[in-house]
Amino acid sequence: MxxxxxxxxxxxxxxxxxxxxxxxxxxxxxxxxxxxxxxxxxxxxxxxxxxxxxxxxxxxxxxxxxxxxxxxxxxxxxxxxxxxxxxxxxxxxxxxxxxxxxxxxxxxxxxxxxxxxxxxxxxxxxxxxxxxxxxxxxxxxxxxxxxxxxxxxxxxxxxxxxxxxxxxxxxxxxxxxxxxxxxxxxxxxxxxxxxxxxxxxxxxxxxxxxxxxxxNTEIYGHPVPTKVPLGYKRGKAILVSGHDLKDLEELLKQTQGKGINIYTHGEMLSTHGYPELKKYNHFYGQFGTAWQKQIKEFADFPGAILMTTNCIQRPQKSYQDNLFTSGMVGWPGIPHISDLNFKPVIDRALALPGFVEDKVTGEATVGFARNAVLNVADKVIEAVKAGDIRHFFLVAGCDGAKPGRNYYTEFVEKVPKDCVVLTCACGKYRFFDQDFGDIGGIPRLLDAGQCNDSYSSLQIATALAKAFNVGINELPLSLIISWYEQKAVCVLLALLHLGIKDIRLGPSLPAFLTPNILGTLVKLFDIKPITTPDEDLAAILN
Missing domain, CATH: 1.20.1270.20 (Substrate Binding Domain Of Dnak; Chain:A; Domain 2)
Structure with a gap:
């Protein structure tokens, strides 16, 4: 191979x-x-x-x-x-x-x-x-x-x-x-x-x-800013990881009145911001983060687990008996739900002990997709013109287990307090639960959603460029991208199609790019590898 x-x-x-x-x-x-x-x-x-x-x-x-x-x-x-x-x-x-x-x-x-x-x-x-x-x-x-x-x-x-x-x-x-x-x-x-x-x-x-x-938005409404508890409450439980909103919606419908709380994991966190999903009172909160702690989190979950798309390595024995898949996901020996009938998942959750106590360790705010941000665009523009907001950073992309991912946490932590960080995809789980404060009521950390919601982030940038009557590359905006798999590749190609320049990419460059092709991308788009947070911030802001 x-x-x-x-x-x-x-x-x-x-x-x-x-x-x-x-x-x-x-x-x-x-x-x-x-x-x-x-x-x-x-x-x-x-x-x-x-x-x-x-x-x-x-x-x-x-x-x-x-x-x-x-x-x-x-x-x-x-x-x-x-x-x-x-x-x-x-x-x-x-x-x-x-x-x-x-x-x-x-x-x-x-x-x-x-x-x-x-x-x-x-x-x-x-x-x-x-x-x-x-x-x-x-x-x-x-x-x-x-x-x-x-x-x-x-x-x-x-x-x-x-x-x-x-x-x-x-x-x-x-x-x-x-x-x-x-x-x-x-x-x-x-x-x-x-x-x-x-x-x-x-x-x-x-x-x-x-x-x-x-x-997503026509069926479930435009996301709205929503505080999501990080933790759990007493009772039976199902954990949903992946990306597919349809699977989550059907599960919420089928578990109504059954005494089961539904938790999100990984990129499903952002689904709490959709009006047509958040209306279910048993749709509770986020259990766990993503990649770097995933196996232990799944092993510790006392309920059923539904994986709706990629985002996990091969299942571990410690939680295999409680795991189900749907959509395109498939592993030998793991039950697959092909018809959106989640009765096997529900029956397994009812048979498991669930949580025996309440425990909340914090909260995260989601729902800053394009409508939510553009609804306060006048405040954002005013803050930029007044000098209260100096720069925007789109720190987005994938998480992973390979060393070097701590760069993104350190980068966001070192972003000056007069700058705003917009983020989407699972890379944010390195820093999503930290309190970065606000600038005149505008949160300094704006969670725009899943990797699937990259389009929304681009629409925010396009609208701001129009409001300031400049091109996207002239905005006080820098893209700091982490990649892991092929969806990140297609998002990167979308950025290049739009002519967006000066993208910093990491934690390492794709092995399938030859030096000549990388040189061409540098020449055409000024794409560059990340270095250190201090060096990159200095190069961007000075």
Whole structure:
């Protein structure tokens, strides 16, 4: 196996024996084979479009299947076998329809003609021959961009699936996913072509995040500032971790009146700000944070745990019996809820002891998405003009276990008191529960939500730029980004598509960027690695 799609990859170069995430070589091979079959499906889907054959279910399937290969999403070999065979079925069905419409279905040997093995052992062997190091490219910089586009597409696919669940989709997203995946098997594209496809991935990412934002806010309302208790109260309990609001809503409906309190974990914290979710009186608070303490937190939770999407390494024996998954998440031996009927989760919670006492250790305030911030935009603008607010920092992105993550805590703690920090995604769990005070009633720490809510943060920046009649890059705003997996890659590409410059990225740079590609990004966008909090703050503010 070879995998270097996440920031935690072994020695910063690549996992070759077993993933740091716990991914086994057989699963890595099956994921590689699935991606290869999706490339073949995409080649045929592009030709189908030329015959005006556009099939929504194939677009949906493609993004869901690509989503399953993200870091920490699905480790179940049987599910990958099913997806591989489904991809081939859709591919062959499209070929028949193209031929019936008078089009050509003459494809060279490769992804568009793969015949998958009949059992897991054969599929694993096939996957070993089509991994990311086999993608055709004589130029290492082109190969680097092929991998960058692949990882960006994985992130786009995750957001597209989240949006689709909420009834939002756009065929242009599916069209780009097919374009990008099919291009990986091409040898006739130049480096400039690949730079264009990379930035187009960012454009598609922005569109996809806009769709997801619309789905969230139209159904659940615009988030409002909300204080969330950190801790628990006596009674039966279910802990929900991940990102999917639909799963949380259905669980809240199904647990009404059953004497079970619902707690959030990780990025689900921000859901307490949505009016249509916070109306449930048994939706209580946040138990635990994210990454760095996750395994112990789950082991200590005396109720059922529902994982709705990625954000955890392989389950530990200490809490495995109490764990359920939904959505694209899957692990061998862990019960999976595929139909939003959470009765097994509820029954398990009722059978467990729950909390025997009340304990609250503090609170966090969420809900500072774009509407909440822009509703006080006049106060923000006045504070900037008066010199009360000197600078804004968007400290956003992923958390992780690798050393160096303490940079972000130290950075925020050292931000001068006349500056405001806007944050989203799970990286904030390094500092989210600290009291940073306010500036004229405006909190110095504004929690804009999940990584899924990056669009909202960008809209805040765009509105402020318009109010000051300047470009985003002229605002007193600096982006300090931490990345972990492929959704962070697609958000970064969205920022680059918008032309945002001077982004500081860490805690380490992606292993899939060659020195030449990194040099190009520095030249075009002045992107740079983080150094130390003191050095970076001095460079920004002086």
């Amino acid at each position: 070879f995998c270097y799609q996440c920031e935690q990859t072994f020695k910063g170069t690549g996992c070759t024996v077993q993933g740091v995430c716990g991914k086994k070589p057989d699963v890595a091979s099956l994921q590689d084979l699935l991606l290869y079959t999706l490339m073949g499906l995409s080649q045929v889907a592009i030709d189908a479009r030329k015959q005006n054959i556009i099939d929504e279910k194939i677009g949906v399937f493609t993004v869901q299947a690509a989503f399953s290969t993200l870091t920490n999403v699905d480790f179940d070999p049987d599910r990958f076998s099913k997806l591989i065979h489904e991809a081939v079925f859709f591919r062959e069905d499209l070929k028949t329809r193209i031929k019936d419409s008078g089009g050509s279905v003459d494809y060279p040997d490769g992804a568009a003609n793969l015949t998958p093995g009949t059992d897991l052992e054969e599929l694993v062997k096939q996957g070993e021959t089509v991994g990311i190091k086999t993608y055709p490219a004589d130029d290492p910089d082109i190969l680097s961009l092929k991998h960058t586009v692949l990882y960006g597409i994985k992130g786009v696919s995750a957001y597209a699936d989240h949006a689709y669940i909420l009834g939002k989709m756009d065929d242009s997203v599916f069209a780009y996913v097919h374009e990008g995946l099919a291009a990986i098997q091409r040898t006739d594209l130049t480096l400039d072509d690949w730079l264009g496809l990379t930035l187009k991935c960012g454009e598609t990412a922005l569109k996809t995040m806009e769709l997801l934002d619309a789905g």
